[in-house]
Amino acid sequence: MKLHWSPRSPFVRKVMIVLHETDQLSEVNCERSLVAVHLPPNPDVIADNPLGKIPTLILNDGTALFDSRVICEVLDLKAGTELFPSHPPSRIPHLRWQALADGLTDILLLWRTELTRETGQWDAVTSGWLIKVREAMAALEREAEALSDTPFGIGHIAVICALGQLDFRWPDCAWRDHFPALAKLENNLSQRPSTRATAVTDDQAPGANDVTASQLTFSK
Known part of the structure; x- marks a missing residue:
């Protein structure tokens, strides 16, 4: 299987945690795929996913799965691990x-x-x-x-x-x-172990799209 992947994406991280938890990580080739709302669609991603988003998982039969909720549930069903309980x-x-x-x-x-x-x-x-x-x-x-x-x-x-x-x-x-x-x-x-192994990391050059102030506070 092939996964359009980024170490910065929280939705890709969902999939990676599921891959760890279901012991399927070795079955997936992670392909670094840069996508952003303000950039033109990545041609490699959009060829597999018309929405141009990641994560996108390509199964061995060529079927493309998206978004993270669908991918995670399919992986869970495949492994029978009940991360999505059936009851x-x-x-x-x-x-x-x-x-x-x-x-x-x-x-x-x-x-x-x-x-x-x-x-x-x-x-x-x-x-x-x-x-x-x-x-x-x-x-x-x-x-x-x-x-x-x-x-x-x-x-x-x-x-x-x-x-x-x-x-x-x-x-x-x-x-x-x-x-x-x-x-x-x-x-x-x-x-x-699955969450430690998938911690978000920034693989872009320092200063790329930096925001100087978060403007997000929880003190009203």
Whole structure:
């Protein structure tokens, strides 16, 4: 299998964690694929995925899978590891947590791009994103205990990737000071071999698309 991959992408990281957890990493060739909203579509990626996004996984039969939710579930089904529980009472919480964490990650990625615009950010949009990020983090804080008491699965994977994006792109937001239960959960999840092995890294030259101020705070 071939995976269009980047060490900077939180959604690629979801897939990589699943590959580690399901013992399928050796079956995948990771191909570094640069994509960005402000750049022309990568021709190698768009040849496999008409949306031009990563992650994109090419199966051995040539079938292309996207996005991370589809890829992760297919890999889980292939391995029979139940990261996506089959029993509805167990499955639904994981799907909820994945949707919440993925939605948070989407906003963080869009906001990061908005801050790099030469004309400056659109305040009417980013002020709304700030409210949504705060509310999403507050919701995860309320559910941190339930996450801690639930067997590891896709919900935890999505949450750790969202929080990893906060640490990578918004390092001065000090989210742990405001969400102690979530910080404790993140600390526990970060000890897993799959999360340690997939920590986000920056392979671009220093200064590329740097943002001088995060503008993301949790103090109202």
